[in-house]
Amino acid sequence: MPSKFKRALLLLAVVAMLPASLYGCTGGTDPSQSPTASAQSGESSDHGNSVTVGIAQDLDSLDPHKAVAAGSTEVLFNIFEGLVKASSDGGVREAVASDYQVSEDGLTYTFTLREGVTFHNGDPVTVEDVVYSLERCAGSENDGTPLISAFSNVTGIEAPDDTHVVITLAEPSLEFIYSLTAGIIPAGSGDGIAQNPVGTGPFAFVSYTPQDSLVMEKNENYWGEPAHLDQVTFRIITNSDTLVMSLQSGSLDMAIHVPNTQASQVEGQFTVVEDTMKLVQALYLNNAVEPFDDVRVRQALCYAIDVQQIIDFVCDGAGVPVGSTIYPAFTKYYMEELTQAYPYDVEKAKQLLSDAGYPDGFTMDITVPGNYAQHVQTGEVIAEQLKAVGITANIVQVEWETWLSQVYQDRDYQSTVCGVSASDMTAREMLIRYVSDYQNNFINFNDAEYDQAVTDGITTLDEAEQETLYKRAETILSEQAASVWLQDLCDLTVMSPDLDGLILYRTYVLDMSTIYYK
Amino acid sequence: MRKKNWYLTLGLVLTVLSVGYSALGLFWTPYSSTAMSGPDRYALPSLAHPFGCDHMGRDVFSRTLEGASATLTIALAVVVIGFVAGLVIGALCGYYGGVADAVIMRLCDAVAAFPSVLLGLVILAITGPGKYNVIAALGILFIPSFARLTRGEFLKYRDRDFVKAARLMKVSPLRIIFRHILPNTWPVLLSGLTIGFNNAVLAEASMSYLGIGVGPGDTSLGRMISEAQSYFTTAPWLVLFPALVTILLILGAGMLGEGIRERLGER
Secondary structure (H helix, E strand, O other), rough: HHHHHHHHHHHHHHHHHHHHHHHOOOOOOOOOOOHHHHHHHHHHHOOOOEEEEEEEEOOOOOOOOOOOOHHHHHHOOOOOOOOOOEEEOOOEOOOOEEEEEEEEOOOEEEEOOOOOOOOOOOOOOOOOHHHHHHHHHOOOOOOOOOHHHHHEEEEEEOOOOOOOOEEEEEOOOOOHEEEEEEOOOOOOOOHHHHHOOOOOEEEEEEEEEEOEEEEEEOOOOOOOOOOOOOEEEEOOOHHHHHHHHHHHHOOOEEEEEEHHHHHHHHHEEEEEEEEEEEOOOEEOOOOOOOOOOHHHHHHHHHHHHHHHHHHHHHHOOEEEEEOOOOOOOOOOOHHHHHOOOOOOOHHHHHHHHOOOOOOOOOOOEEEEEEHHHHHHHHHHHHHHHHOOOOOEEEEEEEEEHHHHHHHOOOOOOOOEEEEEEOOOOOOHHHHHHHOOOOOOOOOOOHHHHHHHHHHHHHHOOOOOHHHHHHHHHHHHHOOOOOEEEEEEEEEEEEOOOOEEEEOOOOOOOOOOEEEEEE | OOOOOHHHHHHHHEEEEEEEHHHHHOOOOOOOOOOHHHHHHHOOOOOOOOOOOOOOOEEEEHHHHHHHHHHHHHHHHHHHHHHHHHHHHHHHHHHHHHHHHHHHHHHHHHHHOOOOHHHHHHHHHHHOOOHHHHHHHHHHHHHHHHHHHHHHHHHHHOOOHHHHHHHHHHHHHHHHHHHHHHHHHHHHHHHHHHHHHHHHHHHHHHHOOOOOOOOOOOOHHHHHHHHHHHOOOOOOHHHHHHHHHHHHHHHHHHHHHHHHHHHHOOO
16 A cells, blocks of 8 residues: 555654754744644634735845846835836736827827826825936936836937826837836935835835845725735745745745745645746856857757756646747747757767767856755756766856856856746847847847847837747747757745635736735 | 673664665665656655655665765764864863963864854855865864863873873873873763764754755755655655664764773773
8 A cells, every 4th residue: 555655654754854853943933733723714804914925035126126036026016116017918007107109100108197196105106206217217327327228228208297208219119118117216216215115006115124024015095906905024935845834834825936846735725826937947058158159069958958857857747848038928929849949869969069079078067046946956957967968067056146146247157047037028128138238148148140130129110020030039049059948937826725816917927916815 | 790882782783884874875876866767756665766766756765875975974074174183283282281272272162152053054155065165164163172172181181190200201292192191082082073973964964954065966865855855745755764864874873982982981
């Protein structure tokens, strides 16, 4: 009887773990505490209409124009709003602006301010605030480098009267509107906005303790559909096992981006909502350093890595393969055929490696952010797969903050496993990353034809032409094997069965305003 | 009639078993410890895989073999560093005394005031994780305890008559330290050594468990337990076997230490 056998083993393991647990202190939560007790207590009213959400990473900034990590923007979505904001279908809806018009040449955007929108501090939103915020995005408060890259296209931001704001562009752009989800903040806030985040969203900021939590409360004067919850606490728990223990002990009502393994442990006690992460997980290669400056080596890696095995091992088969930098949620641009560009083929990989002058392989480092179990495990699987072609891969585990500064900003790495997403939900954002002179081109990709295709694609007003150009760019990334494209991870949200109302967005957004207790 | 020294016997048996097990891992494992296999994921213990397989279809038996040898190597290296350096410092301090002794001992107090694992975490946070960094960090942290132990023993013998006699005969101080005094301290130092070994095994396991010791891709018992805890309810054998091997290592060395003290103390 395997089940009896299993139970006996479990018992033995419990006994064996006793001494182990003595030296492996894990934060003091008691996993044996009954999870059902917390579920039942939720039914009575002692939840105080507040929810605690577990998130896996600390916020890199509370400044809506400076936060770059997807894990930050999805939280800040609840506090800040732009002239427009993301809608769940992947488009935008009006927010601080009630209406907007685009001129026929695509160069002039005229926004009408919504009446009665106030900041969390009670001040009404005026055109000065809007102009100030947009100019700040365009770089008015630093050396002129736009805080949000799309604003480099902006030539003028004006307020002709008290209710209208006119934005003029240098070149037409179909996707510029998505950049206007950038948060509107009070005029003159400056960098102080990071300490005192005042926005117009359905939730108002209460407090932030670095590496611990962010608390926000319902904005009673919200212009739109008000939030159901009175208070939301985001608790930062970087260890996914601790996350599960916190869920089971009742200190969390909800957790986002929970890895499969951990989610399977709370199945039944919690509602598990499945989605894709809307990011591209890849083995990103630094195209500027040896040996990855040689396209043959990069292609060899693509052949040597079995993506399906990674999906099976790390995600229990639930991820979606991706063959370039566009993930499937961009239905218009996603090219499924590119996932077949480099079928798993060890012989071909070896051939390419010896052509490139590495017949015996080489040693490489894979830097992984330690707080993401999936990226770490993916690194382990890749390291094992690469052995077959003679490549020795050392996994270097770093903290998230170290990863951001060392890999993403300083580009001081050989290869890394991570996920890359579009902060403003445009295909443009995903593609422009690899334009040779782009500031966040952290893989140092350099291809003139690619630069041309992306630049042309961004400026064209013809949607069909844009699609062709974007797809051309995607294909170049695949042909050049800019990185080893892996998958869009499956994304699991775990929440208490008493909660409902979760709306899945097609971008990195966690909209807490629609969530309520049943 | 001499009482039977059960500690020594049992300790020896357990140590030979666990060290033999670990040593085996240096040379041979039935499978590669990192070889992954889709069909074998979460395989229950069987003849082909006596300890079952983990979430990536890796053979747990092979992994505990290699993990035990990694843990043992690290622990031994740590103890050797700590013991040799601690012995020299403690011997010199204990024999000569004086200001240098006071200063060095206060330094040791300062280091010993922190829990060693905590201090190790701080060092590793700066140097980054990795096998050699763990050895270096723990090795340094283990020096004070050995130094204090040795110093205490040397203080005890410094003013004994046989030492005074040796001094009068103009025997060189180094010879007095290492030939005249040191042999008398073995009972205490040896059992201290086994306790130190135990602590090193635990410290390595704790650090790897906390994700700051041996990195991913490397195997160690602590890391295996850490990885396995996610599967605690679904695949308990993943945590059971590395935990058992850890216990075996610690228990063996602990009993051996007790046995040695009893045996040598009788003389």
